[in-house]
Amino acid sequence: MLRQFELVEKVKDYDPDADEAALNRAYVYTVQKHGAQKRASGDPYFSHPIEVAGLMTDLQLDEQTIITALLHDTVEDTLVTIEDIEANFGPEVARLVDGVTKLSKIEAMPENERAAENLRKFLLAMSEDIRVLLVKLADRLHNMRTLHFIKKPEKRQRIARETMDIYAPLAERVGMYEYMREMQALAFRELEPEAYTTITKRLDHLRNQDGGQVDAIALKIKQALAEAGLTVEVSGREKHPFSIWQKMSERHVSFEQVTDIMAFRVITETEADCYTAMGILHTTWQFLPGRFKDYISTPKNNGYRSLHTSLMYENSMRVEVQIRTREMHQRNEFGLAAHWAYKQHDEADGQVGWLRDLIEIVDASHDAEELLEHTRLAIYQDRIFAFTPKGALFQLPKGSTSVDFAFAVHTDLGLSTVGAKINGRHMPLRTPLNNGDVVEIIKGAAPEPQLSWLGFVVTGKARAAIRRAVRLKERAEVAQIGSKLFDEIATQVPARIGKKAIRGAIDRLGLDGAEDLMHAIGSAKLSDREVMEALVPGCTADMDEDAQWPARDRAISIKGLTPGVGFELAQCCHPVPGDRIVGLRRKGETVLVHTIDCLELINGVDTDWLDLSWGKRSHGAVGRLSVTIYDRPGTLAEMAGVFAQNKTNVTSLSQSEFDDPFVTYEIEAQVQDLSHLARILSALRASDAVAQAERL
Incomplete structure (x- = not known):
């Protein structure tokens, strides 16, 4: 744990103008307020905020961020209030501390709701000042380093899962790759202990067997570049256990089948040297087609810039190589934190446009589950690049469609989408986009988002807005x-x-x-x-409690409808419980329920289609039949007897055709369900009076 003078000296080393008195006061304040509190490890609780502040000094952040790190748990875990923080350290620090602090009133909420509410508050604060995120990520990283001291395995699992799903991806999205990798490794060790142990042992065994192969390959790469006149630094390492496990899971292969375990980094002097180095490597060793990515000319959303390529080294060994300048490397490892350290706040803020999408998701999410789902979608997926016809570039998750693209451009455009052209050709809205596609959105006159879009959109912003x-x-x-x-x-x-x-x-x-x-x-x-x-208060006083009110209750219930949405059974096909059914909904009208094979469905192209099913206790509907009987005395009565024996009531009977010696009637009868209707038809067909019986 950093002592008081050590912390202040670290800050003064990179910021001589920092307020030394304020830093000292914040250090003493957090020690006093946390007092005798202990962490699960047995260490004094104040050691945690001091370590978090130390992580912030490693990133050379401003004094307000350091003070926020020192105070970030005082409101949550002591009797200190935000007003106390403001009185002692000013409104800026109070606002930052409030952004990091969890709401105490949500502690009684169910676990998922509490996590969602914490995330909601955190995202809103983060959108106002990105330093809230930097402190929160350092807070989570230090908590993960001490996770093993927590005794309850279910609590360790919950924290590790939250780290893997939310905080590691957030670190990646702001370019803090060092934080991301360490969080993933620590969470992976907790969530998949057997896989972590197995892969770690395999890596140790590989390291002992290769006889310094990583260093040898790094030297060969450096020599090849030096011979071409380039001054570079080359370093190599095995990939992290979590990264290897991801490849094994995605490709469904064993450890032995993962061929690109080694990764190398080339640091050059200039941006031009990056491309020169890439050309030299591609001519010295065979490169793998489809594995080259240029993040220098087209940076990631988080500002990450580098060239990535994969080479086929000697003995058919695949190695991954990243090429970047020294400045790129510094920014890549620490992302937005590096921009704050260099006082390039405007550039840092410009790289978090995706935060606006997160805030839209916060506003649009209906409940805790939706918020967590949409946020994970927004921050945790591989990216592709697509363009508008005017050349504007948008980064989207892999698998994104034209609808996702439209929502990425603007929510109003997404809601009004009726069609799309991809590279000049009309394509279905559900078509996945590829890198470099040019997407033109065709806009309708009025917003009419379709529920069916949820079946193929992949971005959290699109799903939240559609819902x-x-x-x-x-x-x-x-x-x-x-x-x-x-x-x-x-x-x-x-x-x-x-x-x-x-x-x-x-x-x-x-x-x-x-x-x-x-x-x-x-x-x-x-x-x-x-x-x-x-x-009219009192108007029902004289009414019998059992009086007959206009009946709206149904013996039939339909699954797949929003609660309270009205429906009617279509008169064209007369669906009965047991039929496969579908709903058609036009604006301002109740849902019409049709059988799946109803011919009227062809006229439903301008309506919303709903996938429906019958409720468990659904019974009672009108079945419509066509019955042809022999035209002789007594046959009509015999047919009526069949209906009576099967306990059904004929509500309508009309002669539709006479073709001597046959008479055809169209009949509407009350039936319980599809099996009841089938029994009636079977009984009619078995009768000597009936020539033919079919359902209409």
């Missing part, structure tokens, strides 16, 4: 249904219902507005009686 838009659309439709039902209810009230009565009902029911009232009625959250009583 939000669909929820709002469905809410409006439910409210529209509720408005029609409200008109029916209003006719039963012994008074004329105007705006004043509606406002009074809204207040009595504790709702926010007329739309909320209509939505509550449409989604069956309010009964007719409750609405009537809210409109």
Whole structure:
């Protein structure tokens, strides 16, 4: 643990103008406030914020960030308040500390909701000042270094999983690769202990067997470049256990089949030397097609710049080589932190445009699960590059589609997308994009996002925006249904219902507005009686509790609908429980439920299609049949007897055709489900009076 004078000296070494008194005061403050608190390791608790501050000094960050690191746990774990921090250290430090601090009131929430709420608050603070993220990443890194001291395995697993899913990817997205690699290694050791141990032992064995092969290859690379007149530094290492395990998992291969275990880094003097070095290496050794990436001319979103290539070395050994300048290397390893150290704050802020997407996700996410899912999608995927027709470049996750691209350009464009051209050709919206594709989005007149898009979009921003838009659309439709039902209810009230009565009902029911009232009625959250009583208090006092209200309850329930959305069974195909069904929804109308083979579906191209199924207790529907009987006395009665024996009621019977000696009737009958209908048809076909019986 850094002593007080050591910490101050480290800061003064790179920032002679730093406020020494403020640093000393913050150091003493955190020691005093954490007092006798202990960590799981048995160390004094204040050793943790001091170590985090030490990590910040390694990155040569400003004094406000160092002080924030020293104080970052005082509000959460002691009686100190944000107001106390502001009074002692000023508003800037107070704002940064508040950004890093977890909300104490969310400790009673379920685990996933608590994690989501922490993440929500953290992302919002991070968008205002990226230093919040830098302190948080250092905080998490030090916690991971001491993770093994926590006794409860489930808590260790939770922290490791959160680190792997959220914080390591965030470190990568801001270019802090040293932090990312160490977090991944520590989390991997906890989450996959057997795999970690096995790979580590294999690497140790390989290292003992190769007789200094890594150093020998590095020397050969350096010699080849030196002969061409380049002054370079070359270093080599085996890849990290987690990186090897990723390749094994992605390629479904064993350790022995992973051929590119060795990686080498070439540091050059100038950017031009990078390309010269690459050319020399490609002519000295065979390079692997498809494995070359130029992140110098096209940097990653986080500002990472380097050339990547893979070579076939002697004895068919694959080696990976990264080529970069010294300045690139410094920025690549420490990312945004390096920009802050060099006081290039504007450049640093310019590299985190993706934060705006995260904030949109925070606003659009409906609950904890959605927020965590969308955030993981936004920060943890390999990237591809695609262009607008005007040449603007957008980085997207692998597997992204034109819809993802549209949302990356602007949320409004994504919501209005109706088609797309990829490299000048009309292509389906679900077509995955490739590196270098030029994408032209065809925009509709009004936003009409489709629920089916969720089946192929991959970005968190797109999924969050689509879900939000669909929820709002469905809410409006439910409210529209509720408005029609409200008109029916209003006719039963012994008074004329105007705006004043509606406002009074809204207040009595504790709702926010007329739309909320209509939505509550449409989604069956309010009964007719409750609405009537809210409109005219006392009007239901003399009514029998068992009075017959207009029946809206169904014996049929449908799965796949948003709760409260109204539906009707289509009259063209008369679906009955047991049929495979699909729903068609037009704006402002209830969902029409059709059988999957209904011919009317061909007219549903301009509607939203919903994949539906019957609820478990669904029963009771109208079956429509065509029955041809012999035209002789008694046959009609015999057919009626078949329906009676099968306990069904004929609600409609009409003669549709006469072709002597046959008469054909179209019949509508009440049936319980598909099997009941099948039994009736079987009984009809077995009757001597019936020539033919089919379902219409």
